[in-house]
Amino acid sequence: MNIVVNPANTQAAVKSGLADKLKSVLADLRDEYVQPHSTPWIIGFSGGKDSTLLAQLVFEMLLALPPRLRTRRVHVVANDTLVESPVIASHLQSVLDRIAGSIDALRLPVTVAKTVPDIDHTFWVNLIGRGYPSPSRMFRWCTDRMKIIPTTEYIQNQVDKSGQAILLLGVRRAESSQRARSVERYENGERLNAHNSLKNCFVYKPIVELTTEEVWQTLLQSSPPWGGTHRELVTMYRNAGAGECPLVTDKSEAPSCGTSSSRFGCWTCTVVEKDKSAESFIESGYGDLEPLLEFRDWLKEIREDGSMRMATRRNGKLNFVGDGRLIPGPFTLDARRQILDKLVAMQVEVSLALISDEEIAAIKRIWAEDLSNLSA
Template sequence: MTAEQTDRPIQERWAEVVQHVKDEYLSDAQRWPWIVGFSGGKDSTVVAHAVFEALATVPPSQRSRPVHIVSNDTMVESPLVMAHLDEVSAQIQGAVDNLSLPITVARTRPDPDKTFWVLLIGKGYPSPNQQMRWCTDRLKIQPTSTYIRDNVSKHGAAVVVLGVRRTESIRRMRTVDKYENDRGTNLNLHSSITGAYIFRPIVDLTTDDVWEILGSFHAPWGGSHKKLFQLYRDAEGGECPVVLSKDEAPGCGTKNSRFGCWTCTVVEKDKSLQGFVDSGQHAYKPLIAFRDWLVSIRNDKTKRSAIRRNGRLTFDVSGKHIPGPFTIQARQEILERLLAAQAEFGTKLITDEEIDLIHKCWAMDLQQEERLANA
């Protein structure tokens, strides 16, 4: 971003962003659907805001390109972030209905047999850590990718609209610059989904610009962005962005991730929940205690099977034994403690469907153990 760009009033620069989005919407890119990745964080809120505002100024006869505003629920999202996302999604849906805009507000979730609880408590996957981060792909990347792929199959191609910014992080900047611009258009090829393109309308905005926009303009779906400011203030910072691929997951499971899953054992300390507790929301204490306990039992050999799920004893190159999944007893203990935390917290942390699936996994693993013992 040049000095001249940053010196100009935000109103002028914001009008340019909205115009850019409008021009792109009306461009002849075959009217491929737009899929706006919406995490509820500051960057994706600004993008959704720009898309909504641009679309409202397009004459109804030219609104032929469908737009999807899609958020992902990992089913272990920080409850305060989820409540904010639910509220804003409902506001957007209400405004879409009133204005008859061609926007679908959608929510993706992991497959029922791939949720955090089914894999951890049902199948005994050890709590994720940096070396074995099995969660990002299953909880975040796959649900969003499936939604994009479905649209690509239906329409031949799809454009994913993202709130990625160059100044966000060096790692993200590299990702932004890595993929070739498609033949001089504003679209970049998606790194892993054939037929999908990426449009980054706020790539040159700074973090200050984003906050200034959110503070200066009312949300086009009604109300202001005030609650978002409060959420960030309480959580003290960053966000877990929309994650499309592993190299685009800088905030996920790192010390910068303040709006990640409340169960995240990849981070040393959960900063978002701690931030909320520090700002007076003590109801989250049982969740923090449960997460900390989950971290503490990860490498406890008494809670892990000696053999892996494939029935084999495994050693690393140095000859050190690598333990298998959590034992059935440990999984039962995790479920009991989770249900106790849920009772204390007063809101559902695990669904009934997940509990049913967990019991089915246990039954299957017990049968397998019996088979191995009798072999």
């Protein structure tokens, strides 16, 4: 691989106001990195523009340090819900591969990792196995299981090994008013803030003051230290006409997951009314995503169909709300079978791996248990 090593890459490429801002981000990163302790850094990496720029700046800072000072480990950690939009999943994987393939040649103390939900927590095992209705704003059971828990486990492991960990996030104040409120709520005027829920984990937001324009300007005028270009990233945003689903590591960040402000999410996401990013991808030529979009729409539709839902919840109880309305329970076993058959048929049609054999085995185990409970 032809790797371009140019620590001054980013600074040189941009106008002076922004260059000053980036210089100060790099100085801040360096100052934090050379602190006299070995607490590892964990970069929350989604493959979107903000975390890509963050990883690039961290790499540039490390490359500017003499190798003997590159002593603290930096983890680049992405989360894969296993139902990521295929275009985004493939972009993320190719960037992770590039990063992983570059670290030896660059002599960087970097570990690349991808976290996935436990088999019992995947989208399909819950939706098709347990019959959970496709997620909605009122019952969004997925974010915790598919994003927060896997990432938290990774961070917790590092905290257990090293006593502490520093989580670097590419969040920015200018991203949205909601994000600005969240940034303000947790900041204490210090560089590092205690993580909302993870003990001994500190959050560091090095690019919090950059604007969206500055992020794009920097990316467009530089190339990543791990090789390649940012062209695919730019094209992906252009085709999706959307924002990104950030790496979610705690519940306070979760509201942005599955909303219109954050649309690089799961292809199965039924929290939003319409999957605008999938629609834009299809318009831009990704015709093979069309069956997936139709399937998502169908999952959303059947959630409202009482005949496909059980009357009782999984605990066998009826669920009435304040005004006496009965809230239906999970999908019936028939409906679950129908969803699985349709998904497996589509998987063949589009030649994409959409559900694993392991998930199908877990689903069938749950069905067998449910059947025996029903007949008991």
